[in-house]
Amino acid sequence: MASESTAKTDTSITEHLHELVLSSSDVEDFLNELAQVSARNLSEPGDEILCAIALLRQRKPATVASSSPEAASLGLLEHQYPETPSLTASLEKVTVHVPDLEKDGSWPEYAEAVLGQGIRSVLALPFRLEGETKAALLLYSRRPHRFEGRALKFAEDFVGQTSLALRLAVRFAHYSETAANLRATLESRTVIDMAVGIIMAQNRCSQQDAFDILKTASSTRNSKLHEVASAVVNSLGQGPAKTHYDG
DSSP, X not given: OOHHHHHHHHHHHHHHHHHHHHHOSSHHXXXXXXXXXXXXXXXXXXXXXXXXXXXXXXXXXXXXXXXXXXXXXXXXXTTSSSSOHHHHHHHHTOOEEESOTTTOOSSHHXXXXXXXXXXXXXXXXXXXXXXXXXXXXXXEESSXXXXXXXXXXXXXXXXXXXXXXXXXXXXXXXXXXXXXXXXXXXXXXXXXXXXHHHHXXXXXXOHHHHHHHHHHHHHHHTXXXXXXXXXXXXXXXXXXXXXXXXX
């Protein structure tokens, strides 16, 4: 890893990642792009590094991104064992360096699985994120002692440099998911209100009585309330109800 390239690529990598944040369809898409950028920048000619990224968010399944299919297979191992470099790096926010898996006894089951895929050294570095969200960059090499000296420093600088972009991607994903949940809630509420109005007109009953009829039908059919409401609205033959948004 030439030091000249470090200074030369700092600005271009940051700009590229910020563009990725804005153009990626979701956080997983961004993570896969980030993994590929990481692999390209941290590898050397004739000495490819495999890269995976493990992301942990509250109430979300673990997300593993990768720079290649082989890296994806290695990344999946990070959550198949109770103790792994990525979990330690993410949860304790420390750099975990395994110079030679054949001589390290910290994670025997994990080491055996990774060695089985031809990997000798592993480096796990925590991203600097916000709140309860945690993530680690996983670097794998087929030769021992790959991540030492300047190589280790370069990798740590790279993670520090890319952490802001990942923080932004996670934040945007949170806002997008919140907006989608709100939209789904409003659409469900619209359908239920329309169904209640239809039942009131058909049965000449109060709003509460109509809502109780809807709830009883939901319970009897073992279906969700909004599904029963949609069936009531669709029974008029005018298509599904739509919620309109301004702005």
